[in-house]
Amino acid sequence: MECLERDQGLPLNSPDRAVVSSSPLQIMSTVRTVPTTQETAELSYGGKTFQLPLIVGSEGEKAVDIGKLRSQTGLITFDPGFGNTGACKSAITFIDGEAGILRYRGYPIEELAQHSSFLEVAWLLIHGELPAKAQLEGFAKEVTYHTMLHENFVRFFGALPKDAHPMPVCAAAVGALATFYQEAENEETIHKNVIRLIAKMPTIAASSYKHFVGQPSVYPRNDLSYCANFLRMMFSNPCEEFQLDPLHAKALDLLLILHADHEQNCSTSTVRMVGSSQANLFACMSSGISALWGPLHGGANQMVIEMLEAIAQGDGSAERFVQRAKDKNDTARLMGFGHRVYKSHDPRAVILKRYCSEILDRIGPSHPSARLFDIARKLEEIALKDEYFVSRKLYPNVDFYSGVIYKALGIPTNMFTVMFAIGRLPGWVAQWLEMRRDPDFRIGRPRQVYVGATMRPVTPQ
DSSP: OOOHHHHHTOOTTOSOOSOOOOOOOOOOOSOOOOOEEEEEEEEEETTEEEEEEEEEOTTSOEEEOOTTHHHHHSOOOOOGGGTTOOOOOOSSEEEETTTTEEEETTEEHHHHHHHOOHHHHHHHHHHSSOOOHHHHHHHHHHHHTTOOOOTTHHHHHHTSOTTOOHHHHHHHHHHHHHHHOOOOOOHHHHHHHHHHHHHHHHHHHHHHHHHHHTOOOOOOOTTSOHHHHHHHHHHOBTTBOOOOOHHHHHHHHHHHHHTSOOSSOHHHHHHHHHHTTTOOHHHHHHHHHHHHTSTTTTTHHHHHHHHHHHHHHTTOOHHHHHHHHHOTTSOOOOTTBOOSSOSSOOHHHHHHHHHHHHHHHHHOTTSHHHHHHHHHHHHHHHHTTOHHHHHTTOOBOHHHHHHHHHHHTTOOGGGHHHHHHHHHHHHHHHHHHHHHTOTTOOOOOOOOOOOSOOOOOOOOO
16 A cells, blocks of 8 residues: 555645645657658669658658568668667657757757756656646646655665665666556556656665665655755765755756757667567666666766776876877777767757856866866867867767766766666656557567578487
8 A cells, every 4th residue: 555645755744645636647649640752762672673661750851661671572671779770750859960959849958958947848758848837836746745755665775785886776666666556557547657757766866875875865855846855865964954055956957958868769769669568667767777877878977087087197188198099009088979879069068068167166176076177178179179089070978078067066976877867767758658659659579680500400419
């Protein structure tokens, strides 16, 4: 039986301990109809020519529809890493890597970062439109009153090794939520579980860190904002009063906005793949967290910080490090540059560089992060003028400056990927919901090109 006080984060003496309104989310039910075109692509094979239809996205991008390729020709496509394969139609995020464009539901990331809060962006991703004032207030209230974890989670964290990395702890805890909320999935329970996930993720993240450092978990407070609540749960302790810097809460809110969604990346594709089997919401989000943990995905900003710290602890020369990075025989690698999608600049990195200066002006030049930021700026300045990097279209990505800001906020390095997961959660949810409502929805089942042994008999020994 659900403990309402603990689940909602309501104080035990609250005059209002009823469940906050949980009417089903009014979510964009399906992706928009894909425009048809008279154009086709031709494939010649076996003396025959096959016409493959083209589909066109709302921004004019074109794709060859190979849905019937195997049935018509017996062929499959081969695309390691799926870099040229469109696995779905989506109306959530648009990226133009050549032009450095990122938009959520049509809104430029630069404008959302300037004018919106993380909870506004979460609503936007899930519902398709920015919320009206009353909608945002209601959404924020629901999230606030579901931040508390069930008290049995104390025993859950206690069962894990004391030095467990916070990322697998978060993945396990999110998966474990399915054991606390086992209702059949319909629109009403999906709505409740979406709210629970967004509300409880910061509490789970902070609790995973407290477990790592051997400190008691801190209960959330209903009078604080989403990001302020997280910072308090992370850094407060019984020995002293926690002093919140509003600029820190704003910086964290910005970072979460920039991480909220990024089209069909590794973790999002994982969420969709797992969800295509009709696995429950909590299981799918746990799979996304696990995929995000990899150093080539969410763990990249940790690698950037480790690089900057190594330079600072060495001779401090950005110039010499760049020369080492260009040497194929040297182990040095310039982390945080280049992106699978962006070939000009990452718009998120531009926003973060600007905000990084504001944060570091507040904490002062003597803070260790100020030194790292100076090295980062020098590395960027050198690389943007060096033909080696320019010709390879290697520009700073979001990981290059996000780690510096997290470090300035006091976030430990092993929590960087966890912060990424908090920000990416609304995007995963939106993608999962969109997948379920897609009329072309099918269970994921990629093909392969078999390269093993051909048929051979078993020889008795």
